[in-house]
Amino acid sequence: MFTAMQSLGLLAMTAEASPLPQLPANYGSGKKVVILGAGIAGLVSGYELRKAGFECIVLEARERPGGRSWTVRNGSKVEFTDGTTQTCDWEGENYLNPGPARLPSIHKTILGYCEELSVPLEVEINTSRSTLMQSKDLNGGKPVEQRQVVNDTRGWISELLAKCIDQHGLDQALSKEDTEKMLAFLQTYGDLDRDYKFKGSERSGVDIGPGAGPDEEKLRPPLKLHELLVADFSMGELYEEQLDWQATMFQPVGGMDRIPYALAKSLGPIVRYGSPVQQMRKTEKGVTIVYTDSASKGPQTIQADYCICTLPITILDTLDTDFSPAKKQAFKGIKVASLYKIGWESPRFWEKKYNIYGGISFTKQTVGLVWYPSWKLFSKTGVILSGFDFEQQDWGNGAPTDFGALSTEGKLAASRAAVETLHPGYGQLLAKPIYVSWQKIPYSLGCFALNGFPGTRPAYEELSKPEGRYFIAGDYVSHLAGWQEGAALSAHRAVRDIAAHMQNS
Ligand SMILES: Cc1cc2nc3c(=O)[nH]c(=O)nc-3n(C[C@H](O)[C@H](O)[C@H](O)COP(=O)(O)OP(=O)(O)OC[C@H]3O[C@@H](n4cnc5c(N)ncnc54)[C@H](O)[C@@H]3O)c2cc1C
Known part of the structure; x- marks a missing residue:
C-alpha cells in the first residue's frame, strides 16, 4: 500500500533542506x-x-515523550479508546516499534539529532532475499524465496526482450550498435544462456547447495512466468526501490523511542x-x-x-x-491513515530454519506482511511482526478492510495464519501478541495525515x-x-x- 501510494506520488519521498535559521544564543531572551x-x-x-x-x-x-515515536516492551501498556488494555510481558529487551521503525539514510535531520544526542544506531534490514513470498497461484501455493521471484522475473523479462529484438520488434527504437549492447546487457541482467534463453539461475537459489568432493550444486527450476504474473508480487519485489526504503536504513539500538527520550532528557523539567x-x-x-x-x-x-x-x-x-x-x-x-501493527514474541525459527535475518515476507492473505527483527540476531527469542496495513479502505476513512472487519481474536488468528502459511508448523510458536490499532490510540486517533x-x-x-x-x-x-x-x-x-x-x- 505504501509503495502504491508513493508510486502515485501520494506520499512524498525525498528529504528536504532544513529551514532552521542560525540564531544567536540570546535571540529569544525574554x-x-x-x-x-x-x-x-x-x-x-x-x-x-x-x-x-x-x-x-x-x-x-x-x-511519556515521543507521541507516535513509541516502543512497546516489557511492562508497556497499550490502551485503546474503547477501554481495552494490553500489557506487554515480553522477555529481556524484546520490543516492538508500533509506529516508526526505520530511519532512511537520506533523512539527515533526524539522523543528525541521533548523532548530536549520542543515540546509538544500528542497521535496520529492510529487505532480505531469503525472505518468502507466497500465493496460491505460484508454485502450487508453497512459499518461495524472494530471490527466486526477483531473479526469475528478471530472467523471463530479459528473455522476452531478447526474443523481441531477435524478431526485429525493436528495430525502430534501437540502432544496430545499441541492439548488440542491449543483448549483451540482457544476457547479464537476466542471466540468460548463450542463446538468450532463461533456464534458471544460481541467483534464484539452489535446491542442493555445493559441497565437497562429488556433491555438486543443483539449481532450482525457474518459476513459471504465467504464475509469477498472476501472483503479482510487484510490491514485495520493488519494495527496496522506494527512495525512502533503500539500504542502508537504521534504527536506534533498543527501540525507536530512544530518540524522543534523548531529546526529552536534554529538555529536562520543562516537559510537563x-x-x-x-x-x-x-x-x-x-x-x-x-x-x-x-x-x-x-x-x-x-x-x-x-x-x-x-x-x-x-x-x-x-x-x-x-x-x-x-x-x-x-x-x-486531510484523511488520516488507519494502520495497525501486530507483534508476537517467538523463538527465532526464521533464523535457524529459514536463514532469514531481518527483511519482510509477503503472502496474499488477510494479513499479508511479516517483518523479521534486525536486532539481536542469533539470540533465543525475538519479536516478529505479522501485520502492518490499513484497517479501513481508501487508506483511511472508508469501510473496514477484510482485516478491519474482524474481531480482535479474528485479527490475531489472521496474523498467526500468515506466519503459519509462510512457515508451516511454526505459527503455533507465536506468543504474547501485542496489537496496536492507531485509530484507537488516545492522543493520536490515527496513524498519519495523508x-x-x-x-x-x-x-x-x-x-x-x-x-x-x-x-x-x-x-x-x-x-x-x-x-x-x-x-x-x-x-x-x-x-x-x-x-x-x-x-x-
Ligand atoms: C504505523 C506508523 C509507522 C511509521 N513509520 C515510520 C518510520 O518507519 N520512520 C519514521 O521516521 N516515521 C515513521 N512514522 C511517522 C512518525 O511516527 C511521525 O512522523 C512522527 O512521530 C510525528 O511526530 P509529531 O511530533 O509530528 O506527532 P506526534 O508524535 O503525534 O506528537 C503529537 C504529540 O501531541 C500529544 N498530544 C495529543 N493530544 C494532546 C493534548 N490534548 N494535550 C497535550 N498533548 C497532546 C501526543 O501525546 C503526542 O505526544 C510512522 C508512524 C506510524 C503511526
Missing part, C-alpha cells in the same frame, strides 16, 4: 514559547528554541507530562493555554508570547480553540500558515508526512517563522 505535544515535532521545537535563548514549556498529555491541553486562546500580545495537570488534577493556565502547536489534526478537531474557521475546516481536510492525496493541498497550505502567534508543526505540515524527518523539519520551520515574526514586530 520571550516565552508554549509548545503543545512532546512528539518529535514538539521536542525538536523546544530543543532548538532553547539553543536560541527562548524560555519554553512543553505540555504533553501522555506520561500528564498535561492534556483543553483550550487555546489568542490574546493581544500572545497566547493563553489551559491544560489539566494530572498532579494537581485541576485546570492550569499558561501565558506565553508564542505557541507551537504539534497536536494531531484528529485531536485539534475536538479541542476548544479559537483557530480561524479556515483552519478548523482544514483539520477535517497530505499528498488529491484535494488536500488547500488544507495543507492553510495548516502550514502561521495564525497570529500560533504556529503549527507536526509531520502533516511537511511533505514527509509519516516520517519523523518531516516532524523535525516542520519544527525547524516553526522556529524560523517565530524568529521572522519577532523581526517584523
Whole structure:
C-alpha cells in the first residue's frame, strides 16, 4: 500500500533542506514559547528554541515523550479508546516499534539529532532475499524465496526482450550498435544462456547447495512466468526501490523511542507530562493555554508570547480553540491513515530454519506482511511482526478492510495464519501478541495525515500558515508526512517563522 501510494506520488519521498535559521544564543531572551505535544515535532521545537535563548514549556498529555515515536516492551501498556488494555510481558529487551521503525539514510535531520544526542544506531534490514513470498497461484501455493521471484522475473523479462529484438520488434527504437549492447546487457541482467534463453539461475537459489568432493550444486527450476504474473508480487519485489526504503536504513539500538527520550532528557523539567491541553486562546500580545495537570488534577493556565502547536489534526478537531474557521475546516481536510501493527514474541525459527535475518515476507492473505527483527540476531527469542496495513479502505476513512472487519481474536488468528502459511508448523510458536490499532490510540486517533492525496493541498497550505502567534508543526505540515524527518523539519520551520515574526514586530 505504501509503495502504491508513493508510486502515485501520494506520499512524498525525498528529504528536504532544513529551514532552521542560525540564531544567536540570546535571540529569544525574554520571550516565552508554549509548545503543545512532546512528539518529535514538539521536542525538536523546544530543543532548538532553547539553543536560541527562548524560555519554553512543553505540555504533553501522555506520561511519556515521543507521541507516535513509541516502543512497546516489557511492562508497556497499550490502551485503546474503547477501554481495552494490553500489557506487554515480553522477555529481556524484546520490543516492538508500533509506529516508526526505520530511519532512511537520506533523512539527515533526524539522523543528525541521533548523532548530536549520542543515540546509538544500528542497521535496520529492510529487505532480505531469503525472505518468502507466497500465493496460491505460484508454485502450487508453497512459499518461495524472494530471490527466486526477483531473479526469475528478471530472467523471463530479459528473455522476452531478447526474443523481441531477435524478431526485429525493436528495430525502430534501437540502432544496430545499441541492439548488440542491449543483448549483451540482457544476457547479464537476466542471466540468460548463450542463446538468450532463461533456464534458471544460481541467483534464484539452489535446491542442493555445493559441497565437497562429488556433491555438486543443483539449481532450482525457474518459476513459471504465467504464475509469477498472476501472483503479482510487484510490491514485495520493488519494495527496496522506494527512495525512502533503500539500504542502508537504521534504527536506534533498543527501540525507536530512544530518540524522543534523548531529546526529552536534554529538555529536562520543562516537559510537563500528564498535561492534556483543553483550550487555546489568542490574546493581544500572545497566547493563553489551559491544560489539566494530572498532579494537581485541576485546570492550569499558561501565558506565553508564542505557541507551537504539534497536536494531531484528529485531536485539534475536538479541542476548544479559537483557530480561524479556515483552519478548523482544514483539520477535517486531510484523511488520516488507519494502520495497525501486530507483534508476537517467538523463538527465532526464521533464523535457524529459514536463514532469514531481518527483511519482510509477503503472502496474499488477510494479513499479508511479516517483518523479521534486525536486532539481536542469533539470540533465543525475538519479536516478529505479522501485520502492518490499513484497517479501513481508501487508506483511511472508508469501510473496514477484510482485516478491519474482524474481531480482535479474528485479527490475531489472521496474523498467526500468515506466519503459519509462510512457515508451516511454526505459527503455533507465536506468543504474547501485542496489537496496536492507531485509530484507537488516545492522543493520536490515527496513524498519519495523508497530505499528498488529491484535494488536500488547500488544507495543507492553510495548516502550514502561521495564525497570529500560533504556529503549527507536526509531520502533516511537511511533505514527509509519516516520517519523523518531516516532524523535525516542520519544527525547524516553526522556529524560523517565530524568529521572522519577532523581526517584523
Ligand atoms: C504505523 C506508523 C509507522 C511509521 N513509520 C515510520 C518510520 O518507519 N520512520 C519514521 O521516521 N516515521 C515513521 N512514522 C511517522 C512518525 O511516527 C511521525 O512522523 C512522527 O512521530 C510525528 O511526530 P509529531 O511530533 O509530528 O506527532 P506526534 O508524535 O503525534 O506528537 C503529537 C504529540 O501531541 C500529544 N498530544 C495529543 N493530544 C494532546 C493534548 N490534548 N494535550 C497535550 N498533548 C497532546 C501526543 O501525546 C503526542 O505526544 C510512522 C508512524 C506510524 C503511526
